Amino acid sequence: MLAFDYVRDHWCLELGIALGSLEFAFQNRNFDDTDLGAQVRASERESIKQVDAILAELSVGRLRSDYKDFGELMSDILARLGDEQMWNLTFIGICVARLRLALAMDGERQKALLAAARQSLDGAYSLQARDRDEVFDSLLSATATTATAAARVLEGHATPSSSPLNSISHAPSRDTSSKRPTAFLSYARQDSESARRLAHDLKNAGVDIWIDVEKIRPGEHWQSAVSAAIERSQYFIAILSSRSVTHRGYVQAELREALELLRQVPESETFLIPVRLDDVEIINRDLKKLSWVDLFPNWSDGLRSLIAGLGAGSSEPVSAMIAGVSSSTLTASLFLGWQLARYEIIQGSEIPEAQAVESELRSEIEVLLEGRGDRISLVGVSARQAIRRTLARALGRDLGEHGSILIGIAAFRVQLVGKSSDPANNEELRQLVFSALLDVDPSVVPNKHALFEELLDERPTTVAALTQMLRRRPSHAKRSPDA
The missing domain is CATH 3.40.50.10140 (Toll/interleukin-1 receptor homology (TIR) domain)
Structure with missing residues (x-):
């Protein structure tokens, strides 16, 4: 089950996550509160756009406009999916969406949402009940709240056996040889x-x-x-x-x-x-x-x-994988991430200067993508969708490329931290910087906190400066006091 076709299967996970968000909007579409109701309806429209875009990537058509409820919508989508792998991964994506919501709650509400997240895996009918429990435990343990994080968890437990997670040991003994403490x-x-x-x-x-x-x-x-x-x-x-x-x-x-x-x-x-x-x-x-x-x-x-x-990971912000990448290749991936993050800020802006460069920047990103063999038109595509599509394709080729794009996104976002007079806005921007690093594979960035702090401290203002920062020899990198 878990021999990943990275591009297709990643989109199946993304589809499940988008459906999970759409489900929440469907359930709350009749909110009496005017402001909150408007937010829910806006969320529903955005989720429908996301689902439609993902269905297009999977070449299985578009949503209809006459669904009576979420159950009818789900039945229609599942009928289009071609095999058990796509079906299972879509339900795992729904589980991830519910986990993300649960982890933002506490108390009884969180327990109820965690139970609902586990229940969603029952839709993955070709998995045995014990396998579903282990998939859920693994996703929860890794705090897998994105498709990329879920894919890493699932692939990490793939085995030739019919049980996707039978390599997990439940013996009550302390394993001090584990790679992950x-x-x-x-x-x-x-x-x-x-x-x-x-x-x-x-x-x-x-x-x-x-x-x-x-x-x-x-x-x-x-x-x-x-x-x-x-x-x-x-x-x-x-x-x-x-x-x-x-x-x-x-x-x-x-x-x-x-x-x-x-x-x-x-x-x-x-x-x-x-x-x-x-x-x-x-x-x-x-x-x-x-x-x-x-x-x-x-x-x-x-x-x-x-x-x-x-002994978690490494005291170094980035691994030897980055040092082993040629400067031109690393710079190209960082630059793509940097420009995608710029496009995320500029797209739809009412500032005249931003409007003047939006079309030019979009064309530049399309050229960068085509140079990687990814012919993606960004016309009519949101920046967020462009980032997801780019990362899905990069993940299928190379973890280093995927991680470098995300580092480029984080490095551009860090330029904005501290620019607002509102402390709450600055904190939100800090979280956006770290959220980009969360999806980088640990083999590329073993210590995400260290890289996060280094980006905040040094704030490289160009991709060349960012490349130089990442390629410093370990002896020049920041170390924790006890390393």
Whole structure:
């Protein structure tokens, strides 16, 4: 099932994600609130455009205009898909869309959406129930909220066997030889917001994180799940703060279990890592003996130290794959990403200067794409769709090319950070920069946080400067304090 035809199968995942967004708009199209209702209807129109564009890429026609409900629309689309692979991947894409929505929620709402995300995989009928569970767990563990991230997860678990994920081991033993470190995150409810933030940051650095709010499914015996996860994990991260250090609850039982396991671990091997959120005094005698990490007063500095201690990926922002690419090839991919990001800003602008160059920039991007063998007309195509199409084709050819385009997009976006007088706008722009790096394969950018910070610090204003920054020898690159 998972022997990927990158272009076609990537579009199937994109189709599922677009359908998931359209489903949400269908469900909320009758909102009474005037402003919110208008936003939902606008979202529905945009989602329909996306679905139509993807159907065109897959050469299976266009949407009709007379669907009574979302179920009829889904039935029509699924009837057009040519084989089980396309069907399965479309449902996995719907699961990804629901996961993305769930991870933006919390509490009971999040649990309900996670259950709905898992339920969507039941549409992938040619997968066994156990395989569907493992696909869901893998997508959730990797926080796969894009088609590219989902494709990496699925391809990473592909095997010659009929079970797409039978290489995953569920034995309750600590595997210290894994290429991706695994860590159990222990925290008190008072620190849940910081725990979620840390889990998100560590996942982006290549760490497989076990955190209860994401891993325990509805109806599961949670105490057994927690104990098994602690025993399986390579690391146990204990989050401590002045708000929670004296808190009574199950977090203390988790810590006792980890300390018991620590006694079985050789002193030369790291297992339990205390992480402080503030200047709390560590009272536990066993914890006092261990070196801890402080996420204050600077979260980023502490995070770098923790990532280095976990051995996640690399302390270097980019891998040797970038250094091995010729300057002309690297510059061409970075330049394409840079120009796509420019087009994203300029397209549809009411500023006369932007309108004057939009057509010229569109033609230039088409020439760049044609030079790669991608004949894509951008007339009538949104910049976002152009970026998706470009990345889908690049992913089918080479991970380095795909990653370099995304780095170019991030580098152009970083020029805009700090230009607004509104702090909220600047924060949103920072998130847009990092979102471009999220989809870069870890073999290209093993430490996304380090590259993100380097882009913000150096702000290369030309593609040539960006190429020079990326091709610096490792000895000249930034290192975390503990690397």
